[in-house]
Amino acid sequence: MIKDSQALIIDKKNWGDYYLFDLKSAKIAFSAQPGQFIMVRPSAYYHPLLRRPFSLHFQHKENIQIFFKITGQGTFLLSQKKPGDWLDIIGPLGKGFSIGAEIKGKVTALVGGGRGIAPLYFLAHRLNQQGAKVKIFYGGQSRNDLPLKNKIEADGFELHLATDDGSFGFKGFITELLRQKIKKIKPFKVYACGPEAMMAEIAHLLVEEKISSEYSLESVMGCGFGVCWGCVRRIKREGQLLWLKTCQEGPVFSAEEIIWADGQK
């Protein structure tokens, strides 16, 4: 059920350009699923005009969390909000990750690049509740891009870290670290979110290894609830190539369905 809502900011943390907001929104929290998102209005005025989509980072009782990086004016304005302020939000929106009953007892790998870790944290907890074994791969450009590493570790998840510059963990892309470990870990399923190139490379690797995987795609969205048809991606479904809405049919799609950007032309 989609609802329009005012959410109270009850807590805010930040590490450099990365922000974590705790929002009180019982209606949204009640039906939130990992991989779903909310649309937040960054300004009550006309610039920036559009709402911004944010993955649900966590849900606990009547609270939800969003985790984001300042990447433009909308996220900058949002970062200026303080506990006690209200946010104009709509959600939960979209189709999230699939977590079937068959996941119980299975090994899952969650691969997050930079702010792409946002939806995977919520997913990790749900998978854990479902009895899956969760291994998290978390990569960034440098150690400053891994602000959630302590929190994830403290929650007891097995964590594999990589930085492009080698300032923390494995030196190189997280995709390379995953490639090195994949045969040993033998995950039943992989879930990923991050830069397009990262996800495309993981998808190619996993198709080779015949491992099922899902990806949370990012797109500029006009509305977030399926009316503007602005956020489409090339998706293969039932033998047909379609432009499907990231906001409604996604944002999560499986490896078999996604036509990656390099193949879109």
Place this chain on the structure above:
Amino acid sequence: MIDLSVDLGFLKLKNPIIAASGTFGYGQEFEPFIDLNQLGGLVIKGLYFSPRQGNPPPRLAETHAGLLNSVGLQGIGVQRFSEEILPHLQKYKTSLIVNVCGEDEEEYARVVDFLNNKPGLAAYELNISCPNVKKGGLCPALKADSTYSLVKLVKRVSSRPLITKLSPNVTDIQEIALSAQEAGSDAVSLVNTFLAMAIDPETRKPRLANVLGGLSGPAIKPIALRMVYQTACCLQIPVIGLGGIFSGSDALEFLIAGARAVEVGTANMIDPEATVKIIKELENYCQKHNLKRIEEIVGTLKTNSEE
């Protein structure tokens, strides 16, 4: 009790607020947010005869107080619309209008012919801004003669009132509006989006895959308002105004300029409750200004020469 209804002659609306095509999907997407019965009307996203893929992404770019789009009228076609959507929408007590598209004159006629015997529609809005495939992509809306011949053709086929939606990308909007009227259009709606573009200087690439797109939102409102004013002055048929309406005050500007009703577009995407909020604001305005009927303010612009 304030009377918000407006009379278009061929159609009476319970209030002057119509949800604009392309920003309201097929209507049902708004059910979680608003009661569709409250709307004066709603215009269904543009329908071609067959399902349509639309343009490649990126299809959207945000600009200052505006939104650029090149969605390319992706849609489900008339068959699926009449089977899957229309029966569901018919239960609502609001005026359902279908925005009609075509790749050539014949397709427009086929869409209307197909929908004519489907119950529950109040009117057609003719989207004359679709590129004509047979004429090298030229839109009928850009010329008076092509506007005239298309409206004439569709009017002949149509069993319902016809609203012609005009493009603002013309030199003389009055000339085009008059040609639509002369061809038998029952009303005109304006404006569609302004042809525009945006570039990322870092990559030197256009922000839209299609390079060019249509600009909507608050940024276009003053220009849209000017064109509605100019058109309302010279037409006998009713004018429906649109372009960047985000508030009751915006809607009132168009009504005062001479529009008999207005369409709310881009605002729906940002605030799905925008239409009902605007209706409430119109009611408040009437109360404040002691108006019994909203129609009393249509075309009441006070210019210096009249004072």
